[in-house]
Amino acid sequence: xxxxxxxxxxxxxxxxxxxxxxxxxxxxxxxxxxxxxxxxxxxxxxxxxxxxxxxxxxxxxxxxxxxxxxxxxxxxxxxxxxxxxxxxxxxxxxxxxxxxxxxxxxxxxxxxxxxxxxxxxxxxxxxxxxxxxxxxxxxxxxxxxxxxxxxxxxxxxxxxxxxxxxxxxxxxxxxxxxxxxxxxxxxxxxxxxxxxxxxxxxxxxxxxxxxxxxxxxxxxxxxxxxxxxxxxxxxxxxxxxxxxxxxxxxxxxxxxxxxxxxxxxxxxxxxxxxxxxxxxxxxxxxxxxxxxxxxxxxxxxxxxxxxxxxxxxxxxxxxxxxxxxxxxxxxxxxxxxxxxxxxxxxxxxxxxxxxxxxxxxxxxxxxxxxxxxxxxxxxxx
Amino acid sequence: xxxxxxxxxxxxxxxxxxxxxxxxxxxxxxxxxxxxxxxxxxxxxxxxxxxxxxxxxxxxxxxxxxxxxxxxxxxxxxxxxxxxxxxxxxx
Numbered sequence: 001x002x003x004x005x006x007x008x009x010x011x012x013x014x015x016x017x018x019x020x021x022x023x024x025x026x027x028x029x030x031x032x033x034x035x036x037x038x039x040x041x042x043x044x045x046x047x048x049x050x051x052x053x054x055x056x057x058x059x060x061x062x063x064x065x066x067x068x069x070x071x072x073x074x075x076x077x078x079x080x081x082x083x084x085x086x087x088x089x090x091x092x093x094x095x096x097x098x099x100x101x102x103x104x105x106x107x108x109x110x111x112x113x114x115x116x117x118x119x120x121x122x123x124x125x126x127x128x129x130x131x132x133x134x135x136x137x138x139x140x141x142x143x144x145x146x147x148x149x150x151x152x153x154x155x156x157x158x159x160x161x162x163x164x165x166x167x168x169x170x171x172x173x174x175x176x177x178x179x180x181x182x183x184x185x186x187x188x189x190x191x192x193x194x195x196x197x198x199x200x201x202x203x204x205x206x207x208x209x210x211x212x213x214x215x216x217x218x219x220x221x222x223x224x225x226x227x228x229x230x231x232x233x234x235x236x237x238x239x240x241x242x243x244x245x246x247x248x249x250x251x252x253x254x255x256x257x258x259x260x261x262x263x264x265x266x267x268x269x270x271x272x273x274x275x276x277x278x279x280x281x282x283x284x285x286x287x288x289x290x291x292x293x294x295x296x297x298x299x300x301x302x303x304x305x306x307x308x309x310x311x312x313x314x315x316x317x318x319x320x321x322x323x324x325x326x327x328x329x330x331x332x333x334x335x336x337x338x339x340x341x342x343x344x345x346x347x348x349x350x351x352x353x354x355x356x357x358x359x360x361x362x363x364x365x366x367x368x369x370x371x372x373x374x375x376x377x378x379x380x381x
Numbered sequence: 382x383x384x385x386x387x388x389x390x391x392x393x394x395x396x397x398x399x400x401x402x403x404x405x406x407x408x409x410x411x412x413x414x415x416x417x418x419x420x421x422x423x424x425x426x427x428x429x430x431x432x433x434x435x436x437x438x439x440x441x442x443x444x445x446x447x448x449x450x451x452x453x454x455x456x457x458x459x460x461x462x463x464x465x466x467x468x469x470x471x472x
Contacts, residue, residue, distance in 0.1 A: 160466055164389045173469055256436065261449045276469050279436065
């Protein structure tokens, strides 16, 4: 199922002048979201996150116009608040008795928070063994969390069967078309925050590939509405090397996805071995002249630290994956130093503290003595 | 007997049937042909392409994705449970 709109009508309503008066959340694009009663939307005020000019990181890597779309600033600290806002609102419109999802972590918290706000029961299916920092928030929001012994894809299969059995709205499964529409708002905001101009290139982390397809759709819709003149953005995707089925298909010159049975990467939020939107993502990357790239876990961790130290943004490994790819492709000349590039930082690093735990060796301890503290500071300064 | 389960998104191709039990022994490819004969042209056109599974249909045999077994040549027989489900995953 694909969702379409009456664009001629939307064109009359969704103008820059109208947007100037609207709340700074994703609901400002209500005409391009598939709700019948937007006034009843489940609202945690997601979206319209900062678009940050990354001068320090850009200078270090050798690119003049680099932007970071900082979606760590969402209500549950990841971009998943966007699709969930729309999907859970749709579940409320349809009076479904419960909601839920299959999740690698970020979606769990986002769905559980929206369900709490909507006062709906929530059931979350995760691969057992997921980092506990990604689970506790869902539990705190009151969801029932079911750990499936297996991979994300096993959890997803079980969730599919559960969705069949009960009349629940599992946001990324049986109400997925609505869910995907929420992710489009990242693309709308990118252009609006650039003054209704487009970047030359965007770098997007890929798990299922759905975010990448949603951003492509958002750009196409903005062209249809005349809010941007053309869409010549090179759309690029990044996955961790330990789970890179979309990148592999791109590198093979195919669209067919060969699933990864046992993903092995620190980037848990991207560890989807059988990405549903993979074929479409590959086609978009190819059609727009983008690239697909897969850095190693070590490069991802290094990039997370680089981002934190240069721009003050603590990202989870998905953000590190994108920044690592940016560095690799600037180094090999694929990305030029004069390009205007937007990188999507989709989740907060506090959700994956283990990726920073190696830094504890850098902790400096001193005796509770001022002279001693000065001596140590002189050594390390 | 082989038990075949159809997820809700597939049932439009099976006259609404949620599951079926068949006396069958053979490969998944042969099972799909048998199902196509049972349910007719709609099943074949929606779920198959030139005699093979469409890319957006996943098949599991006893909870295991056949792509990690022998693909369409995976054998099923007495006591097997086969699940047909659309490829919907990820956030």
